[in-house]
Amino acid sequence: MGLTAKEHSPGVYFIGGGEQRLLATRNLTPGRKVYGEELIVIENIEYRLWNPSRSKxxxxxxxxxxxxxxxxxxxxxxxxxxxxxxxxxxxxxxxxxxxxxxxxxxxxxxxxxxxxxxxxxxxxxxxxxxxxxxxxxxxxxxxxxxxxxxxxxxxxxxxxxxxxxxxxxxxxxxxxxxxxxxxxxxxxxxxxxxxxxxxxxxxxxxxxxxxxxxxxxxxxxxxxxxxx
Ligand SMILES: C[S@@+](CC[C@H](N)C(=O)[O-])C[C@H]1O[C@@H](n2cnc3c(N)ncnc32)[C@H](O)[C@@H]1O
CATH class of the missing domain: 3.40.50.150 (Vaccinia Virus protein VP39)
Incomplete structure (x- = not known):
């Protein structure tokens, strides 16, 4: 099944496919990571996964x-x-x-x-x-x-x-x-x-x-x- 991005609140997304639901934001600087997070492209939009264990x-x-x-x-x-x-x-x-x-x-x-x-x-x-x-x-x-x-x-x-x-x-x-x-x-x-x-x-x-x-x-x- 393909991945989809569902908006949680303005600018915050849950990326899902099957059982998975991963928090993400839309990358303001496409191609560039900040702390080793994964970048995922869905319908030509790049998202950065947001690790909840690294951010309150x-x-x-x-x-x-x-x-x-x-x-x-x-x-x-x-x-x-x-x-x-x-x-x-x-x-x-x-x-x-x-x-x-x-x-x-x-x-x-x-x-x-x-x-x-x-x-x-x-x-x-x-x-x-x-x-x-x-x-x-x-x-x-x-x-x-x-x-x-x-x-x-x-x-x-x-x-x-x-x-x-x-x-x-x-x-x-x-x-x-x-x-x-x-x-x-x-x-x-x-x-x-x-x-x-x-x-x-x-x-x-x-x-x-x-x-x-x-x-x-x-x-x-x-x-x-x-x-x-
Ligand atoms: C838990 S870390 C912050 C992590 C960061 N908010 C994040 O999620 O990426 C706490 C930070 O607060 C800073 N800090 C603590 N007391 C401070 C103060 N009185 N003024 C400015 N910075 C302070 C520390 O230097 C440290 O970088």
Whole structure:
């Protein structure tokens, strides 16, 4: 049986044939891979397979995220962009009418992001900076519709709020991963997830979804909240 691509949400696809159902995005840079992922052409369109074990956003979609606010044309601030594995799929989804500003404070991954990913994708602006000090990059980043955070820090929710105060449009969305073990190894992950989410609720966010990422990422969840 031939492969087909079925749209999950704007710009995100499930590629299937028989029993298989693989997550993918349409490649903005045909012929070019980012992290060794497979490229598949269906009806003259090239897709890049999206490995949910390498990406918390990918894992959340594979686990049934109902609403993905990152769509074609979105402006996204991405905290903890690293070398761009997930960011490259965000770049595919938003396309050339969208833009993603990716912040990381580790020099090596930012250099890899510049040399191997952003150089070929005009919709990514890498920023070498500390997400705890958003004023430092406030001149480089405009107001955005989506704030995505994957910094794996115990004060992740506070970092999201600090950045949202400066960059997130009213009606915009925050998506952030919560790694319970980076907060407290001894406690029940579900308790930690709801505590982190409360930090956003206190700032005026309404939580839409909280998806646990097992088995792709153990003890991780991804929260989606809107700024009402
Ligand atoms: C789990 S990795 C991110 C993986 C990436 N989001 C992906 O899916 O491809 C976490 C990243 O957050 C970065 N990070 C942690 N704390 C940070 C901070 N305060 N400011 C900026 N980056 C930070 C680390 O350097 C690391 O690259």
């Amino acid at each position: 956003l990918g894992a959340a979609i594979a686990k049934g995220l109902k609403h993905n606010p990152i769509v074609p044309g979105s402006k996204v601030l991405y905290l903890g962009v690293a070398s761009g594995t997930t960011c490259s799929h965000v770049s595919d989804i938003i396309g050339n009418l969208g833009h993603v500003w990716g912040v990381d404070f580790a020099p090596r991954p930012i250099r890899d992001l510049i040399d191997h990913v952003a150089r070929y994708r005009m919709n990514i602006s890498p920023i070498f900076g500390d997400a705890r000090q958003p004023r430092e990059y406030s001149l480089q980043v405009p107001m955005v519709e989506v704030l995505f955070a994957d910094v794996a820090q115990p004060d992740q929710a506070e970092i999201v709020v600090k950045n949202a105060n400066i960059f997130l449009k009213k009606g915009g969305y925050a998506m952030f991963s919560i790694k319970s073990r980076s907060i407290d190894v001894g406690r029940d992950p579900v308790e930690i997830f709801s505590e982190q989410v409360k930090v956003l609720v206190a700032r005026g966010f309404s939580v839409e979804e909280l998806i646990e990422l097992d088995p792709f990422e153990k003890d991780h969840a991804l929260a989606l909240a809107s700024l009402v």
